[in-house]
Amino acid sequence: MNEISTVTASGKIVAPAEGWKVPRIELLRRGFPLIFLVILVAVFTAMSPRFLSLENLSTVLEQGTVLLVAALGMTFIIMAGSIDISVGAIVAVSALVAAVTSTSLGVWAIIPAIAVGSVCGCLNGLLLAVGKVPSFIATMGTMVVYRGLVLYFTRGAPVSIGDDSFLDAYSGITYGLPHEVVIGLILAAVAWAIINYTVFGREVRAIGGGERVSILTGIPVMRVKILMYVLLGALCGMAGLLQGARTMAATSQLGLGLELDVIASVVVGGTPLTGGLGSITSTMLGVLIITLLSSGMNMGGVDPYFQNIIKGIVLVTAVFITIDRKKIGIIK
């Protein structure tokens, strides 16, 4: 036992009122991502000296941007205690829309891409908030629908992106800075401000901390839930656009399995799936870890078929460490 107080079912408390200290498990939860990152860098540098080169790190940042943009949105969802596994499919839909509209709209293909992403997210939000379908099931269904839409319209064929203004805007380089990395960091700053400085950010956190308390305290739970899914959808729209620009095409395979990386990034960063806690800096750290892990395994020559096994283990380990078991009660 440590200093943390214990609340029994009847609300009785066995507790010190003052001198509350951060319990050890909490310190582990906070320190874990950073420790993991250091170990990762050390191992990969030992395996391949090129790993720490400026060139490689800049590639890592470019690769990580799509993941980062989607993970920013996922941070809100997980903080509220929900989940969304349709993110990869939304990214694919948005990339397709961006690819199709870029020929006529050029740079402004961003508008339909984000709009379509938002609509997809809004649908998820409505299913959860109004339809009361658990988010895991709801987004599992919509994942199949969104991915199916892409397959239906493309018949599996890739749609290439040839518009120079579009490609230059979203994957060009200015003063040595890749545009997508700058966009990703600006969006991260905005998401950070929303979480820390707006009422909406606090309400998302409150819903994750205790939904019933939030309802009875007058937080517009339904509205907040829909809004956070729209936000995630919009960010996935942006992620799809950036991914399309990077690969100069939208394919039906684009974003396949991305949901695992996105959720892993948020959780590995230290945001527990049980909700109520979370931060953008944690998510950025998590994105860095997941991207470095993929990149390092590639450079280190780890069998590509083996890489998924390691990623899965990392995800489960992160959940194991971060999850608040008092809150889930019974694990089913």
Place this chain on the structure above:
Amino acid sequence: MTLVAVGLNKRYGPTRAAGDVSITLRTGTVHAIVGENGAGKSTTLRMLGGALRPDSGEMTLNDAPYAPLSVADAAARGVALVHQEITINRSLTIAENIFIGALRRYARPLGIMKRGMMARQAQDALDRIGVKISVSTNIDRLNLGELKCIEIARAISSDPDTLLLDESTAYLDHREVDAVLTVMQELKSQGMTIGFVSHHLSEVLAAADDLTILKDGRFVGSFAAAKIAPDEIHRLMVGRDLSHGTYPPRPSPTVPAAPAVLRVREAAVGRELNDLSIEVRRGEILGLAGLKGAGAEALFAGIVGDEKLRHGVLHLAGEEYHPQTPRTAWHDGIAHLPGDRGNEGLIAGFSVLDNLVMARPPTRGPFFDRSRARAMSADLIKQIGIRTASADAPCRSLSGGNMQKVVLGKCLAVGPTLLLLNNPTRGVDMGARVEIYGLIRQKAAEGLAILLSSEDMPELIGMSDRLVVLRQGVAAHEFATLDGVEEHDIVKYMT
């Protein structure tokens, strides 16, 4: 079977849960352990029952050394422990619940259960403790007191000589407490030694032969129940004389009467509230008495819009009022303190500040105004007397009483005109109660209209200006004044 403990100690980090507790459970007697919340009652009982191992201290059972390593170990020595929480699984039958720890005993080859035999033995256990429950009853029809009795039957089924009953009856209503007391008397008459933990003094005096008083994790003393006066027990528990001053004095009634803040006409909500008409005036505390499910909770849910009104009309400040959602209720000046602090009142993992400003966070443009939130919470912490290391400490680091003050602070932060209180001092120690009562009375004096629903009779009598007794969703009786009203005057309208 005499159980003697000498100098038991138990610490959690810097916190003393029980210090130097010595207690003797004499054969065939009922021994009560009393004290405020956090005094160490449950800790002591759990050490006796093997659920906790003391850091130091000696225990003997009939002069033989006794140091149980687990509840099962204690049970093997004839000491059975009934936990404070209700641990009945409602998806199992009564018999299965009673024999939950020994189901294998009733297994045929291939694991098929001997249901008939189990039911018979379960009925025997129930009959032995003298409760009139048939094992074939659907478990959903039982009330909390009856569920507690089933737990006792479960403990008895291992045929112990000593029963330890952790019953902080804060969650049981009067009828249910009586059922548990009856069972205790029955077992005592069969020669069993009983140790029990309780919140309520009247119950202790009715049932106990001996009593041990704890305070702040320290042992105060053991007494023969017949030789100590209730006031004296109170004084030893709390460390001050509470015979006067638990409840603040009522103001003299104002003439003419203040205007009604809320008027409820023939309201029906859910299954519980059927047809209720009441009104509460400015500056008035209207008490609502009744058993669980008599309608007070449904009324609150209806007023704040958490549940729909089936029919009926509400008037708020003279104008017709249609509750929509809790959000609109808060907006319209109705603050609500729910009965379940952990799941409905506050978010224990969040800081005191976060909880205090949750209902109406201060904003500057689209942004949360952190500096005003800080000023607001500092004010509330001071005004309400919340004892916390800082506004940023998580609520779960506070005592039950201070957590409840945080919920109350959240309600008062919005400057309400109507305050709904559902068991505001449940699980709150006596010291914090007195402060909460003072605060409620002060807010009423400032003009707040308050509806107070409580299972704590002395609290209702001490705090209400007027009292309505609810029974099966309708008003069974109204006490226009509570001067000279006794608990049993109210209880007789409740059933």
